[in-house]
Amino acid sequence: MPRYITIITLLCMLSLSAQETRTIGLDAAKTMALQQNQEYQGEKAALEAAKWSKTNAISSFLPNLSLGGTLLYMDPARSIPVGGQNVTMNKDQRSLALNLSQPLFMGGRLYQAYKIASASYQMADLSLQMQELQLKAEVEKKYYAVLQLKDILDIAIREHEQAVQNLALADLKLESGILSRADHLRFQASLANKDIALLQSQTAYDLAIRDFMNYLGSSQPLMPEDIELDVAEIQRLSQLDQQQIRSFQDRAYSLAQRENQNLKILDKSTEISQRAYKIANASFWPSLTLVGSRSYDENGIDRYEFEASNQIMLNLSVPLLPQVGNYAKSRQAHYEAQKAAYAVESAKDGIDLGLEAATINLISSARSVKNAQLSLSITEDMYAQLSERFRLNMISTLELMDAELMLSAARMAHAKAYYDFLKARLNLLSLLGSDDEELLSTMFTQ
Numbered sequence: 001m002p003r004y005i006t007i008i009t010l011l012c013m014l015s016l017s018a019q020e021t022r023t024i025g026l027d028a029a030k031t032m033a034l035q036q037n038q039e040y041q042g043e044k045a046a047l048e049a050a051k052w053s054k055t056n057a058i059s060s061f062l063p064n065l066s067l068g069g070t071l072l073y074m075d076p077a078r079s080i081p082v083g084g085q086n087v088t089m090n091k092d093q094r095s096l097a098l099n100l101s102q103p104l105f106m107g108g109r110l111y112q113a114y115k116i117a118s119a120s121y122q123m124a125d126l127s128l129q130m131q132e133l134q135l136k137a138e139v140e141k142k143y144y145a146v147l148q149l150k151d152i153l154d155i156a157i158r159e160h161e162q163a164v165q166n167l168a169l170a171d172l173k174l175e176s177g178i179l180s181r182a183d184h185l186r187f188q189a190s191l192a193n194k195d196i197a198l199l200q201s202q203t204a205y206d207l208a209i210r211d212f213m214n215y216l217g218s219s220q221p222l223m224p225e226d227i228e229l230d231v232a233e234i235q236r237l238s239q240l241d242q243q244q245i246r247s248f249q250d251r252a253y254s255l256a257q258r259e260n261q262n263l264k265i266l267d268k269s270t271e272i273s274q275r276a277y278k279i280a281n282a283s284f285w286p287s288l289t290l291v292g293s294r295s296y297d298e299n300g301i302d303r304y305e306f307e308a309s310n311q312i313m314l315n316l317s318v319p320l321l322p323q324v325g326n327y328a329k330s331r332q333a334h335y336e337a338q339k340a341a342y343a344v345e346s347a348k349d350g351i352d353l354g355l356e357a358a359t360i361n362l363i364s365s366a367r368s369v370k371n372a373q374l375s376l377s378i379t380e381d382m383y384a385q386l387s388e389r390f391r392l393n394m395i396s397t398l399e400l401m402d403a404e405l406m407l408s409a410a411r412m413a414h415a416k417a418y419y420d421f422l423k424a425r426l427n428l429l430s431l432l433g434s435d436d437e438e439l440l441s442t443m444f445t446q
Helices: 002-017 026-036 038-059 109-176 181-216 231-238 242-259 261-284 324-391 397-431 439-445
Strands: 022-024 064-073 079-082 085-088 092-105 222-224 287-298 306-317
Touching (some): 022 026, 092 306, 109 261, 109 397, 181 222, 242 261, 242 324, 242 439
Parallel strands (some): 022 222
Antiparallel strands (some): 064 092, 079 085, 092 287
16 A cells, blocks of 8 residues: 555656746846736726826816817808898808817815825826836745745655555564564554645645746646745744844834835825815816907808907806705715725734844744754754664654654754745835845845
């Protein structure tokens, strides 16, 4: 049965290698995802729409010039008395007119509408940046997931090989009468468990690669390149005392206030609600418009002989009644602005709390990496010594297997700590509104 499971495992391991597999770096993976992701392309289209909406708002300040024409046909034709006799006019008459309209004062509505369109454009730009960061962060998470499962698969392969060697040694000891049948069965059971663990690790690794490929929109198997941790960065983070941690958090807060797209979008949403309130108040103000026209009309007798006339008007509109509706709209906009302000403050508190948790988690992860490395080194030395002592019949089978469990746990803890640190760093950078890995290094030098 163990051999059968091992054969299945090997077949699974060859499932991807049977195809042409190429490696891909993290930056290249992010670029590929940006080109394929439909949500990101949709945000780009939304930005273009907001851009033209802003241009449309600017056009409201400009004069409006229109050309109009009329062809009038009357049957029967109109007659007018001229010099004691009736003169029949043409049945068809034409007229042309140029109309110019220029708003002079609209109570601030046009200006506020333009500022709202401008803020909406900035929000669309920030939303595009945030979508890009989220997409890159998701690619990075899947990238790390593949690498982590690859390390777990490597651990499973090493432990399987070690279990095979231990069983071979147990066979020799059983034949020599040194090892009991019960202890020999323990080694057989251990190898069977390692077979199962190897198969599960390979399956999880295979699925992670396929998930990574699907997210990038690639039909070709892609293997992420290995990532080396910055030992100096881990060392600095793990050695921070309470005062330095507080200082590090303060710098993170300062950076987030300047760079975090969510905070900027929240500020813009508050601005829009306040300007909507000002537009509602503008309904109480009069409006003033300058209108000019130049008309070309036929006299009704001579075709295509036009007479020109000019008109200039200054239109003043003052709202009088009813004002109840305008007042209600004003109060509604006022309370909606207050609601938006409270929602923004609540969201900012949540972001600040998340930022504090992210900085603490990053520092804790750095310490975990350091401790996991030390624990793995000690456990590997201990297992090497106990394995040699078992070979010399100085310890029991249970003692060796206990050591195997400790070594397996130390290896898994080391792999987990390694990628937990990478994910914690990614989470903090996302809250800072950046994907620049050098940003954290600069925070130490400030």
